[in-house]
Amino acid sequence: xxxxxxxxxxxxxxxxxxxxxxxxxxxxxxxxxxxxxxxxxxxxxxxxxxxxxxxxxxxxxxxxxxxxxxxxxxxxxxxxxxxxxxxxxxxxxxxxxxxxxxxxxxxxxxxxxxxxxxxxxxxxxxxxxxxxxxxxxxxxxxxxxxxxxxxxxxxxxxxxxxxxxxxxxxxxxxxxxxxxxxxxxxxxxxxxxxxxxxxxxxxxxxxxxxx
Amino acid sequence: xxxxxxxxxxxxxxxxxxxxxxxxxxxxxxxxxxxxxxxxxxxxxxxxxxxxxxxxxxxxxxxxxxxxxxxxxxxxxxxxxxxxxxxxxxxxxxxxxx
Numbered sequence: 001x002x003x004x005x006x007x008x009x010x011x012x013x014x015x016x017x018x019x020x021x022x023x024x025x026x027x028x029x030x031x032x033x034x035x036x037x038x039x040x041x042x043x044x045x046x047x048x049x050x051x052x053x054x055x056x057x058x059x060x061x062x063x064x065x066x067x068x069x070x071x072x073x074x075x076x077x078x079x080x081x082x083x084x085x086x087x088x089x090x091x092x093x094x095x096x097x098x099x100x101x102x103x104x105x106x107x108x109x110x111x112x113x114x115x116x117x118x119x120x121x122x123x124x125x126x127x128x129x130x131x132x133x134x135x136x137x138x139x140x141x142x143x144x145x146x147x148x149x150x151x152x153x154x155x156x157x158x159x160x161x162x163x164x165x166x167x168x169x170x171x172x173x174x175x176x177x178x179x180x181x182x183x184x185x186x187x188x189x190x191x192x193x194x195x196x197x198x199x200x201x202x203x204x205x206x207x208x209x210x211x
Numbered sequence: 212x213x214x215x216x217x218x219x220x221x222x223x224x225x226x227x228x229x230x231x232x233x234x235x236x237x238x239x240x241x242x243x244x245x246x247x248x249x250x251x252x253x254x255x256x257x258x259x260x261x262x263x264x265x266x267x268x269x270x271x272x273x274x275x276x277x278x279x280x281x282x283x284x285x286x287x288x289x290x291x292x293x294x295x296x297x298x299x300x301x302x303x304x305x306x307x308x309x
Contacts, residue, residue, distance in 0.1 A: 013219075013302045016229055020299065023233035027241070027249050 030110040030160045032099035034091065035208065038167075038201025041087040042194050048083040049190035052076055056186075077133070110159050118156035121148050142185025146175030146192045161208065167200040218301035220294055222267050227252050227260045232295045235270060235287040243283050261285065269294060 055075050099106045125148020129141050153168025171192050178188035223229050230250045234241055241249075247257050264270045269291030273284045287295075 013305045017299070017302050017306065019226060019229055020233045023230045023249065024237045027234040027245075028237045 025110075028110045030114045032095050032102060032106065032111075033160050033164070033204070034094035034098045035201045035203070035205030037087075037091040037094040038197045038204060040090050040094075040201075042197030042199075042201060044083055044086050044090075045193035045197060046190060046195075048079050049186055049194060052079055052186060055079075073138075114156050114159040117159060118152045120152075121155055122152040124148060125152070139182045139185065140179070142189045143175045143179045146171050146178060146188060149193075150175060161204060163200055163204050163207070167196060170196050170200075218297050219305075220298040220301075222264065222269065223295065223298050225260065226250075227257065228264060231257075231260065231264065231285075232269065232287065232291065235285060236292065236295060240273075240284040240286040242285070246285065264291070267291075267294075 055072055096106050105111075125144055128148065129144050132138070132141050132144065150168045150171030150173075153164050153171060155168075157165035157168060174188050174192045174196070178185055181188070223232060227250055231246060234246060234249055243257070246252070246261075247254065250257065252260070261270070261272070265272055267290075268288055271286045271288050273286070275282055275284065
């Protein structure tokens with residue numbers, strides 16, 4: 001009889017420990033995301049947008065128009081690639097540094113979940129843009145990159161700092177508006193990837209990093 | 212047998228309270244809706260368990276306003292952290308090894 005009671009209780013406590021582990025991993029957010037890397041990515045984007053504006057035939061500033069030469073298009077793709085590598089590289093380095101500082105492991109369960117949920121909409125948008133590029137249908141590329149990047153942020157925001165959600169929603173709205181203004185994609189792109197990154201990056205930096 | 216059970220804390224003897232403490236152990240703070248969502252509790256149910264933990268001084272309640280809407284943040288106290296750690300250690304001792 002005594003053993004039976006002991007056995008029952010042991011079983012219960014095992015369940016308790018399972019519950020504790022489950023709750024801990026489910027609720028953990030990846031908080032090492034660096035705000036400053038957002039600001040830097042925004043600055044890179046603005047520089048890139050400025051360079052793109054210089055390459056495009058003056059004074060129209062219209063990006064990726066059919067009358068652009070293949071050479072112009074190639075330069076634009078080169079700028080975009082450089083921006084992507086620089087931004088991802090900076091974000092990675094600064095997030096690793098912050099994770100070390102606050103003692104969070106960089107490759108924990110929440111980081112993995114964050115990355116997977118961010119990557120699914122982002123990769124979809126990336127492939128979509130490449131297909132548009134191949135069909136020389138350029139005018140939707142700025143809206144598509146803005147909208148899918150925004151959706152990626154919204155999707156990933158469950159697993160990290162909540163501010164990422166608002167960054168994402170802003171991007172989606174900007175992307176949708178830019179569809180209505182074909183030819184002005186570069187402006188919306190600069191506002192979204194440039195100013196919004198700087199703004200939200202700064203907010204996150206002062207809210208969490210400078211404590 | 213009595214000895215082993217000494218550190219089992221009765222305050223954590225409920226799924227909701229256990230879950231709430233687990234969440235607050237690994238997060239700086241959490242608001243009411245986040246807890247509700249994670250624990251699958253109703254408003255009244257969660258509120259009563261929060262009250263119980265607050266009375267034990269295991270959690271700290273901070274009321275604030277975000278965009279004029281009331282928003283209450285909960286965080287774990289040093290006392291709560293210590294009590295919960297002891298509780299987990301006591302649980303571990305009760306589980307047969309292997």
